[in-house]
C-alpha cells in the first residue's frame with residue numbers, strides 16, 4: 167500500500183502557512199500597536215511562556231523580531247514561488263490595522279503593508295489565504311475590556327474585518343476568522359491552558375480561578391467569538407460574493423484508551439466538548455448536548471435572539487483545519503464533584519504512537535481518520551488543511567546544506583493519508599498548506615530552534631544570527647511533490 171500514489175485535482179492548493187506574529191517582527195514599525203503575542207516571553211519544552219503585564223525591560227520577547235518577514239517578505243515569497251506554491255496562508259496583524267482595537271480610524275501604513283504583501287503574492291501566482299485573528303488581538307482590548315469576555319469586542323472585530331474585506335476585496339479570496347478557535351476547550355490547571363485561553367480570547371486567570379469558572383468564561387467568550395465570526399462571514403459575502411470564508415480549528419482526533427463502556431462514553435463526551443465550535447460554524451446553531459449542558463451549568467448566560475439569528479446567517483463556506491497529532495483519553499476514575507460529564511476525561515499516552523522531540527505524537531493515519539470523521543459529521547463540507555508539519559532540531563552542515571529526512575518522512579506519510587482521504591474516501595479536501603514552510607518563532611514555546619521549515623532561517627532563540635535563508639533537503643522534495651501534484655512523494 168505504501169508505494170501506491172494517487173492523483174489530486176489540478177486546482178489543489180499546495181503551499182504553506184505562517185502567522186503574522188510569528189514571522190513579521192517589526193512589532194513597533196508602521197504604527198503597529200502591542201498585541202497579546204508581544205507580551206509573551208520565550209519559553210521552551212516543558213517551560214511555559216510567561217504573559218507579562220505590558221513589556222518588561224530585558225526580557226526576551228521573540229515575537230518582537232520574528233524572522234523579520236515584514237522586511238524580507240519579497241525574498242521569502244520568491245523562495246515559496248520557487249517551490250511552486252499555489253497558495254500561502256498568513257494572518258493580518260489586527261494591531262497593524264487598529265493598533266488599540268478600539269481606534270476610530272484604521273492605520274493607513276498597516277493597510278498599505280498588506281496591500282504590498284498581497285500584491286506580491288498575486289504577482290507570483292500564489293493565492294493568499296488569510297486569517298483574521300491568529301493569536302494576536304490588540305493588548306489594549308485586554309486591558310480596557312477584558313478581551314473576548316466582553317461583548318463589545320464583537321463590534322471591534324467586525325469593524326476590523328469589514329475594513330480589511332473592503333480594502334482587499336479584489337486581492338484576497340480565501341479567508342478564515344479565528345485561528346484554532348476550539349483550542350480553548352482544553353480546560354485544565356496546566357499552565358498550557360492559560361496560554362491557550364490567552365492566545366484565543368485574551369483572558370487571564372488567577373491562581374484561585376476554579377475549573378468551573380474557567381470553563382464558564384471560555385464558553386461565554388467562545389460564544390462572542392462565534393457571533394463575531396458569523397457576522398463577519400455575512401458581511402464578507404455582501405462585500406464580495408466570491409469570498410470563501412471559513413472557520414479554523416485544530417483537530418487532534420480523540421481515541422478511547424480502552425473499549426470499556428466508561429472510556430467510550432468519556433471519549434464521546436470529550437469530542438462533544440470540543441466539536442461544538444465546528445457545529446456552530448457549520449450549522450449556525452448549537453448542538454442539543456451543549457444547549458442542555460450550558461443551561462444546566464448556568465454557562466453562556468448572555469445570548470440574545472439577535473445572536474441566534476446572526477449565527478444562523480453566518481455559516482461558513484469551508485472549514486480550515488490544523489492537524490499535528492491525535493489525543494487518547496480515558497475516563498477519570500476519581501471524579502471530582504466539580505467535574506461534569508464533558509470534562510470527565512484525561513489524556514493518556516498511546517503506546518502505538520511515536521513522538522517528536524517536544525513529545526508531540528506522530529500519527530499520519532490520524533489525519534485520514536480526522537478527515538473521515540469530519541466528513542461523517544458535516545457531509546459535503548469543503549476542508550482545507552492549513553497546518554501540518556513537524557517541529558524538529560536541524561543541523562547546518564559545513565557546506566550550508568541541511569539534511570532533514572525526518573521532516574520529509576513526516577510530511578510524506580501525512581500527504582499520503584490526505585490523498586487516500588480524497589481519492590479513496592471521496593472527501594473534499596481543497597488544499598494542503600504545511601505549517602511554517604520557512605522557520606518561524608514557535609507559538610507554543612517561543613523558540614526558533616523548534617523548526618518546521620523547508621527554508622532554514624539563521625536565527626537562534628535569542629533572535630541572534632545572520633537571518634540568512636538556506637534551503638533544506640525538504641525544499642527540493644516539496645518542490646517535486648507540488649510539480650507532480652502529489653504523485654511523486656519519494
Ligand code: P53
Nearest residue numbers: 185345346416488557607608609610611616
Ligand atoms: P508550535 C497548540 C496545539 C495545537 C496547535 O505549534 C497549536 C497550539 C499552540 O501552540 O498551534 C498551532 O509553534 C498554531 C500555530 C503554531 C503551530 O500550531 O507551538 O496555529 O500558530 O505555530 C505549531 O510548535
